[in-house]
Amino acid sequence: MTSSNKIFASVVGLAILLILGVWVVRNQTKQGSDEIKLGSILILSGDGASWGEAERNGIDMAVEEINSQGGINGKKLTVIHEDDNSKPEKALSAFQKLTDADNVHFIIGTTWSHVGLPLVKMAEQKRVIMISPSLGVKEFNEDNPYLFNTWPHDFLLSQELAKYVYQKGYRKVAVFGAKQVWVEDQTEAFRTTFENLGGKIELRFEPQTTDTDVRGDVLKLKNDPSVDAIIMLTDGENLTPLNARRIKELGIKQPVYSITLDRKIISDCQGACDGFVFLTFLTPSKDFEAKYKQKYNREVEIGGDSAYDAVMMLAKAIRSTNSTDPDIIKNYLANIKTYTGASGTLVSDGKRAFTKPYVIKKIVNGEPVDAQ
Numbered sequence: 001m002t003s004s005n006k007i008f009a010s011v012v013g014l015a016i017l018l019i020l021g022v023w024v025v026r027n028q029t030k031q032g033s034d035e036i037k038l039g040s041i042l043i044l045s046g047d048g049a050s051w052g053e054a055e056r057n058g059i060d061m062a063v064e065e066i067n068s069q070g071g072i073n074g075k076k077l078t079v080i081h082e083d084d085n086s087k088p089e090k091a092l093s094a095f096q097k098l099t100d101a102d103n104v105h106f107i108i109g110t111t112w113s114h115v116g117l118p119l120v121k122m123a124e125q126k127r128v129i130m131i132s133p134s135l136g137v138k139e140f141n142e143d144n145p146y147l148f149n150t151w152p153h154d155f156l157l158s159q160e161l162a163k164y165v166y167q168k169g170y171r172k173v174a175v176f177g178a179k180q181v182w183v184e185d186q187t188e189a190f191r192t193t194f195e196n197l198g199g200k201i202e203l204r205f206e207p208q209t210t211d212t213d214v215r216g217d218v219l220k221l222k223n224d225p226s227v228d229a230i231i232m233l234t235d236g237e238n239l240t241p242l243n244a245r246r247i248k249e250l251g252i253k254q255p256v257y258s259i260t261l262d263r264k265i266i267s268d269c270q271g272a273c274d275g276f277v278f279l280t281f282l283t284p285s286k287d288f289e290a291k292y293k294q295k296y297n298r299e300v301e302i303g304g305d306s307a308y309d310a311v312m313m314l315a316k317a318i319r320s321t322n323s324t325d326p327d328i329i330k331n332y333l334a335n336i337k338t339y340t341g342a343s344g345t346l347v348s349d350g351k352r353a354f355t356k357p358y359v360i361k362k363i364v365n366g367e368p369v370d371a372q
Contacts, residue, residue: 035076036324038063038311039098041091041109041119044083048236050264051303052111055133056081057296058307058342059108066311072318077311080104084115091115092122099126105326106131108310111303112236113137113182120144127326129333131314133307136182141352146330149353150306150313150346152281154182155189157259157358158233161279162193164360165257170229174203174221174254176243178234183209186259187233202227209237218246232258232276236302241268248272262302266363276363277371283359288342309341 040059043052063077071077080102082094091110098104107123107130110116116135123130124144132140132147136154141147165173173194177187184206191201203224205217221227230247234240235258247256248271258278266273284292284305292300317332318324339346339354346354362371 034074035078036072036318037102037104037106038077038079038314039102039104039107039109040079040081041084041094041098041107041111041115042081043086043111043115044081046085047238048086048112050262050301051134051236052083054301054304055108055111055307057292058133058304058309059311061292061295062308062311062315066315072315073322077315084110086112086115088115088118092118095119095122095128099128105129105324106314106329108133108307110135113140113185114180116140117181120147123147129314129326129330131310131333133310134303137185138351138353145334145352146326147352148310148333150310150343151303152355152358153353154186154259156355157279157281158186158189159193160358161231161257161259162190162197162199164279165229165231166194166197166199168229170255171198172200172202172226173229173231174224174227175201175205175231176217176234176239177204177206178237178239179206179208180237183233183235183237190231190233207239209239211239212242214239214242214246218243218250218252221247222250222252227254230254230256232256235260236262236265238265238268240265241270241272244269244272244276260302261361261363261368263299263368264301266366266368269363269366271366273363274365278361278363278368279358280361281356281358283344283356285342285344305341305343309339309343309346312341313339 042055043049059079063079066077084091084094105128110132111134113135116132120143123146129146132149134151138153141149177183203221232240256276258276260280261278282302284300288305289300317329321328321332334352337348344356346356348354360371361368
């Protein structure tokens with residue numbers, strides 16, 4: 001073969017390779033263009049799993065409903081669930097897998113603050129939108145324009161609890177908190193509001209969340225007759241049933257007020273939480289409650305309705321903009337003023353989080369019922 005023929009053959013071969021390469025890329029793009037990927041990073045095992053499981057259920061319900069109606073702009077929505085086991089290092093690993101290996105740009109999660117905060121900067125660097133259905137601290141969404149909350153900030157509920165307790169006539173209280181980022185946030189919010197109203201914190205307990213011996217703290221409470229009410233701010237943590245059972249064992253009669261008690265915590269109290277009054281942002285619509293119970297044969301737990309709303313809100317943004325570009329979607333989400341969904345009517349705080357009215361519950365025979 002002459003040199004010119006060799007050159008010609010090489011050029012033809014290169015052209016064929018280029019054509020094949022373009023065809024493969026186009027074919028792969030076409031194959032991937034009929035779906036929109038969604039990821040989740042939730043507590044699906046260990047402490048807090050009841051929240052994460054409810055959130056997974058809410059996500060799956062929304063995805064199933066969206067796909068049954070034709071998807072989003074003709075594209076099916078698929079979801080990849082990851083378990084962070086309430087550990088920051090596992091949340092980081094899950095985030096890297098979803099974004100690097102699975103090419104996901106939209107994530108629902110995390111469940112709790114201490115695993116969500118370490119992801120804030122990375123999510124911004126990678127332009128990944130995250131919507132948390134239960135994370136409670138404002139530093140999550142306010143420190144990254146790609147991050148949102150459909151669950152109101154915990155400190156707001158603690159402020160309302162302080163007002164509620166003060167209006168009930170209590171002036172000297174004991175506060176049970178914990179060394180956990182969101183618990184510390186809500187404990188400080190209660191203290192500031194209660195003291196500004198004229199109340200006083202007589203006792204304040206903040207052990208590590210891994211502590212299991214609460215006898216000393218509760219004994220101090222029993223020996224302080226000046227305390228006229230007990231404030232329990234350890235929602236979601238096992239310290240709540242430990243404290244409750246010890247309070248009952250020692251025959252302490254002061255009323256207990258709390259926030260956001262989930263059904264697992266109430267069950268773990270073994271009857272010791274009966275009589276507790278608590279404020280909560282868990283306000284699922286009657287329609288969602290019925291659909292959820294029919295599908296999963298259980299009551300809606302914290303995060304279930306707000307996770308459903310997170311998916312639906314994201315779907316609305318993609319459908320309305322006809323785009324999956326995170327920059328376009330984040331701008332759309334940031335401009336939502338109000339959103340009425342499964343968890344109630346959400347009102348934007350202007351900082352990529354939402355708030356809504358709370359409800360007051362009382363535990364009667366192990367069941368949370370509307371307080372009178």
